[in-house]
Amino acid sequence: MRYQLYYWPGIQGRGEFIRLAFEYAGVRYEDVARKQGDEVIQQILERPGAPFACPVLKAGKLLIGQTPNILHYLGPRLGLAPKDEPRRLWLHQVQLTIADWLTEIHDTHHPIGSGLYYEDQKKEAKRRAKDFLANRLPKYVSYFEDNLSGKFSYINLSLFQMVEGLEYAFPRAMKGIRAPRLRRNRDEVRKALAAYLGSERRIAFNQQGIFRHYAELDA
């Protein structure tokens, strides 16, 4: 199967969750826009029946949209999820909860509009980030601490990415967060993915991505 990922070439963003799955599995994929530029994304989204937004995975003739849906599809094919339906549904609802968490993280710096600059919603961002760090972050962390068990799956990779991102964006707030299982998982995945993380294929966290570090938003 020929796998082609369409995602913004300058950020980790949602596409990174897909990249991590391929990299961990050691399965070849093309990161199309990184080779050919942004324009290919607009082209693929304009096809009839295309998804609403990227990431889009082209798997043979199939176009698949929405990060958790792509991982749901890839999971058993990359050895990162079992094949039985009950367990796949369970992993998928965990991934969908990670997606909700990620959206809330994005909205700490963009609470008013994703098309506006951070600078134009900074005041609102401070309020939203404060509420997120006080109420939502501990709730999510506690849920995933309790549910990070069972056989290694794409969930472990996604939770690695969440911890890395949160520590980049909110280093001070994360110091106050007890998450021994999530951090052990992060350390293990970091080791397993050392070659990828040290390569130029891994885009660094930056201020255009979902995880952004603004000192004024950190606790």
Add this chain to the structure above:
Amino acid sequence: MRYQLYYWPGIQGRGEFIRLAFEYAGVRYEDVARKQGDEVIQQILERPGAPFACPVLKAGKLLIGQTPNILHYLGPRLGLAPKDEPRRLWLHQVQLTIADWLTEIHDTHHPIGSGLYYEDQKKEAKRRAKDFLANRLPKYVSYFEDNLSGKFSYINLSLFQMVEGLEYAFPRAMKGIRAPRLRRNRDEVRKALAAYLGSERRIAFNQQGIFRHYAELDA
């Protein structure tokens, strides 16, 4: 199969997308918290391995979380989705896009924190609603106008609910939105579901739900 839905008994909310599927299919389900009260929700969420939040569907011994995941599971079982994987994946990514849209609608009245009162984030809500109505609403409507075709599925039911909700929440803004396919679909589903919609099982839209009407947020 014994189906039990766990969702807040006082609002349509995310649970309504599941109720619509059962009602349209004419398949029996128990709306557990409406019979037994809110407490059952907390009880089910405290079980080990339970989802993060409701709605939760108990299907026999299986606990399934996340609305789009529940519909993905139920679709072929209720005759509301085909059984082949490519088509199921496509429907699922459409439903996930509807879920994103729904979260953006929720955030028009709660841009700062879901645990705070509307009155405490009214100023920010005005800005967010303005951006949503100007930029996001037309983008989503145009996508679904282009992608509402093919065999009847749970997507048709979900898009019925979106149009009903948007016209309740933003009657003025929706007057300016051209959406002939979405409105025709709404009318057809309304007719097919007349018995349910006229029954006491259908909770009315209200100011505790996701779709809320605040005149000051409408265009």
